[in-house]
Amino acid sequence: MKQTKALDHIRQQAAGLFLNPLQRSVRTVLDGLRLSVADIHAAQARLQRFAPLLQMLFPELQPAAGLIESPLMAIPRMQDRLEKKATLGGRCWLKCDHALPVAGSVKARGGIYEVLCRTEALAIELGLLADTGDYTTLNRPAVRKQFARHTMAVGSTGNLGLSIGIMARALGFNAVVHMSADARTWKKQLLKMHGVTVIEHDSDYSAAVRAGRQMAADDPSIYFVDDENSAHLFLGYSVAGPRLKKQLKQAGITVDADHPLFVYLPCGVGGAPGGIAFGIKAVFGDAAHCFFAEPVQAPAVTLAMLHSFEHYPTVYEFGLSIDTEADGLAVGCASRLAGDMMRPLVSGCFTVTDNALFDHLYHLQQTENIAVEPSAAAGFNGPHLICNSPSGRAYLKRHALDGRLEQATHLIWSTGGGLLPPEVFAGYMAAGRI
Ligand SMILES: *Cc1c(COP(=O)(O)O)cnc(C)c1O
Numbered sequence: 001m002k003q004t005k006a007l008d009h010i011r012q013q014a015a016g017l018f019l020n021p022l023q024r025s026v027r028t029v030l031d032g033l034r035l036s037v038a039d040i041h042a043a044q045a046r047l048q049r050f051a052p053l054l055q056m057l058f059p060e061l062q063p064a065a066g067l068i069e070s071p072l073m074a075i076p077r078m079q080d081r082l083e084k085k086a087t088l089g090g091r092c093w094l095k096c097d098h099a100l101p102v103a104g105s106v107k108a109r110g111g112i113y114e115v116l117c118r119t120e121a122l123a124i125e126l127g128l129l130a131d132t133g134d135y136t137t138l139n140r141p142a143v144r145k146q147f148a149r150h151t152m153a154v155g156s157t158g159n160l161g162l163s164i165g166i167m168a169r170a171l172g173f174n175a176v177v178h179m180s181a182d183a184r185t186w187k188k189q190l191l192k193m194h195g196v197t198v199i200e201h202d203s204d205y206s207a208a209v210r211a212g213r214q215m216a217a218d219d220p221s222i223y224f225v226d227d228e229n230s231a232h233l234f235l236g237y238s239v240a241g242p243r244l245k246k247q248l249k250q251a252g253i254t255v256d257a258d259h260p261l262f263v264y265l266p267c268g269v270g271g272a273p274g275g276i277a278f279g280i281k282a283v284f285g286d287a288a289h290c291f292f293a294e295p296v297q298a299p300a301v302t303l304a305m306l307h308s309f310e311h312y313p314t315v316y317e318f319g320l321s322i323d324t325e326a327d328g329l330a331v332g333c334a335s336r337l338a339g340d341m342m343r344p345l346v347s348g349c350f351t352v353t354d355n356a357l358f359d360h361l362y363h364l365q366q367t368e369n370i371a372v373e374p375s376a377a378a379g380f381n382g383p384h385l386i387c388n389s390p391s392g393r394a395y396l397k398r399h400a401l402d403g404r405l406e407q408a409t410h411l412i413w414s415t416g417g418g419l420l421p422p423e424v425f426a427g428y429m430a431a432g433r434i
Contacts (some may be wrong), residue, residue: 089405104418112162113236185368241279264382270338328375362432
């Protein structure tokens with residue numbers, strides 16, 4: 001699709017698949033990026049250092065020895081349902097980040113990782129870490145007393161606040177979450193239950209982030225997690241790549257030039273899908289094809305991609321108003337850091353209507369008994385768009401994949417819903433049943 005035609009499409013709030021003309025072969029671009037494969041390894045090592053402490057703070061992490069990870073699941077019944085529309089080449093799998101422990105969303109990767117980065121830096125600065133390198137000593141009352149003089153702050157539509165807030169409080173820090181008007185009531189209540197200070201803003205996500213950033217700038221005891229520009233968040237997400245490689249291997253799934261892996265990632269500012277895609281591309285190279293999914297009302301990264309990731313327009317400039325039930329994706333402008341990283345790596349973006357989100361949410365529960373929040377259902381249009389739309393077919397042809405679809409894996413990334421109160425989920429099901 002030509003740029004002007006694509007932008008018209010977006011103005012009309014029509015769902016569609018948009019390819020990235022700047023995508024390059026991974027080998028040729030990896031060394032020129034702002035963040036490197038060594039950074040992914042460093043993030044893995046840091047999470048490993050904290051694992052014994054996390055296991056102590058959250059008993060639910062004991063089976064995984066302190067690592068926060070989610071299952072990979074086959075979803076044959078949901079695939080049957082998707083194929084009622086048209087057949088798909090290949091098999092559909094679900095990456096269950098809605099079931100990530102501690103925070104119940106994909107933000108348990110990036111958000112918690114950044115809290116741990118700050119904790120480690122502060123512990124070193126204050127001389128609180130034992131020479132033995134045993135991080136469980138950070139749970140001593142004397143250390144927690146020192147942490148209590150410090151604050152972790154973040155702007156959030158909900159899930160990022162939950163991951164930062166829950167982890168910061170578990171370590172003994174104060175936590176402040178600046179929430180946009182899109183934030184759901186139950187997420188605010190849950191934060192307050194964890195002892196987090198919630199500041200409600202009657203404005204959109206970017207404005208809530210700005211307010212938080214400003215407050216932290218005036219006070220050195222406040223550390224601000226900047227979702228629009230954080231390398232820590234990005235790298236926390238990227239660890240999913242090497243971990244997924246192990247899971248796919250255990251499931252007997254081959255990924256190579258003859259067995260392509262398509263990944264469909266719900267996208268807000270681009271940090272979570274960007275970090276995950278970076279980790280996946282670092283591991284699988286050109287055999288992996290990553291697509292971002294956004295609401296038709298909030299296609300922030302799609303717009304940045306259609307402007308070559310040089311200009312980052314707001315969705316308002318295209319007559320949109322972020323009017324979506326997908327609160328996790330309800331952002332008006334993309335992250336530049338994520339955009340810089342994704343310019344040569346992302347295969348494309350697609351947009352989905354809220355009706356489609358609720359339809360997928362409903363059928364995922366009916367077929368596989370899996371409960372997710374609306375944002376987390378954004379990836380399910382992906383397999384059809386790749387296999388059966390004109391843009392998807394053009395992509396397959398360009399990458400010489402049209403004859404290899406039968407051996408393909410479609411990995412739909414489910415990103416949130418683990419902490420959903422049953423009555424809220426029941427409301428979503430009612431909306432999807434229609
Ligand atoms: C935050 C979020 C995303 C997207 O992450 P970004 O970093 O904003 O792109 C996707 N799904 C859910 C449920 C989220 O909370």
